[in-house]
Amino acid sequence: MTRPDAxxxxxxxxxxxxxxxxxxxxxxxxxxxxxxxxAGSGAAAAIAxxxxxxxxRAAIVADNDPRVKGEDISYPGGSGEMxxxxxKPANQAGKLGTVIVVHENRGLNPHIRDVARRVALEGFVxxxxxxxxxxxxxxxxxxxxxxxxxxxxPAQTIADGVATVAFLKSDKDGNGKVGAIGFCWGGGTVNMxxxxxxxxxxxxxYYGMQPKAxxxxxxxxxxxxxxxxxxxxxxxxIDAFKKELDAAHVDYTVYVYEGANHAFNNDTxxxxxxxxxxxxxxxxxxxxxxxxxx
Numbered sequence: 287m288t289r290p291d292a293x294x295x296x297x298x299x300x301x302x303x304x305x306x307x308x309x310x311x312x313x314x315x316x317x318x319x320x321x322x323x324x325a326g327s328g329a330a331a332a333i334a335x336x337x338x339x340x341x342x343r344a345a346i347v348a349d350n351d352p353r354v355k356g357e358d359i360s361y362p363g364g365s366g367e368m369x370x371x372x373x374k375p376a377n378q379a380g381k382l383g384t385v386i387v388v389h390e391n392r393g394l395n396p397h398i399r400d401v402a403r404r405v406a407l408e409g410f411v412x413x414x415x416x417x418x419x420x421x422x423x424x425x426x427x428x429x430x431x432x433x434x435x436x437x438x439x440p441a442q443t444i445a446d447g448v449a450t451v452a453f454l455k456s457d458k459d460g461n462g463k464v465g466a467i468g469f470c471w472g473g474g475t476v477n478m479x480x481x482x483x484x485x486x487x488x489x490x491x492y493y494g495m496q497p498k499a500x501x502x503x504x505x506x507x508x509x510x511x512x513x514x515x516x517x518x519x520x521x522x523x524i525d526a527f528k529k530e531l532d533a534a535h536v537d538y539t540v541y542v543y544e545g546a547n548h549a550f551n552n553d554t555x556x557x558x559x560x561x562x563x564x565x566x567x568x569x570x571x572x573x574x575x576x577x578x579x580x
Contacts, residue, residue: 345400384455386479387413388479413450463578487579551564
């Protein structure tokens with residue numbers, strides 16, 4: 287018998303079910319039904335929060351950290367106003383490379399703000415756009431935010447991303463070079479930004495959906511592509527993507543982190559976070575951005 291205070295056992299099947307839920311193929315009711323079948327009615331309620339991201343988890347770089355300066359801003363998007371979170375090192379010396387930080391399919395939440403501060407702390411100007419701006423911005427309810435992504439116009443999202451590149455390219459504290467880093471939905475958005483924004487110098491896509499094969503030849507940016515070894519849904523497109531990148535002579539590097547799940551970088555998700563993979567990928571990401579945006 288499992289003790290009431292024992293930590294629930296989370297299986298790969300449960301993580302896979304949550305991944306299906308977060309990517310719009312399951313609604314919450316069906317997800318909970320599937321989780322109950324896998325875990326039992328008593329454990330499902332305890333396991334669901336461990337699979338989900340928890341915005342209450344402490345930030346790695348606090349929002350009042352004196353080493354960085356962050357502010358909420360508005361700037362011109364592709365067809366309307368975009369909102370975002372702009373962060374710069376507090377004691378900036380000289381002009382810096384600039385980095386767009388693209389959120390997952392939960393919008394501009396506390397975790398992504400934290401990631402933007404981490405990027406700034408590494409010596410960059412960081413801007414985390416809210417790609418839900420056309421729909422009124424990211425709500426506090428993450429399930430509601432998730433549902434809003436299905437209502438976005440993909441063409442408008444691309445236009446807003448291209449406009450964000452142009453905005454950062456002219457930032458007074460930037461050196462004119464723009465990179466982008468994105469996670470999950472944001473990783474796919476970075477790949478599409480590489481296709482559509484010739485002024486993008488570097489793109490880092492964490493477990494992002496690959497662009498259409500016919501579009502890969504348009505990519506001018508250098509790419510760093512991170513994938514979790516257990517992420518079968520996204521990894522199914524790696525080989526075809528690499529083939530097209532090779533044919534287009536794109537500067538790219540692919541890393542697959544064995545034993546890691548989709549969203550392995552998100553430290554607010556207890557079940558999917560993989561510290562070893564996340565730390566290794568982050569070190570590679572910062573080294574790559576420093577090289578390409580200097």
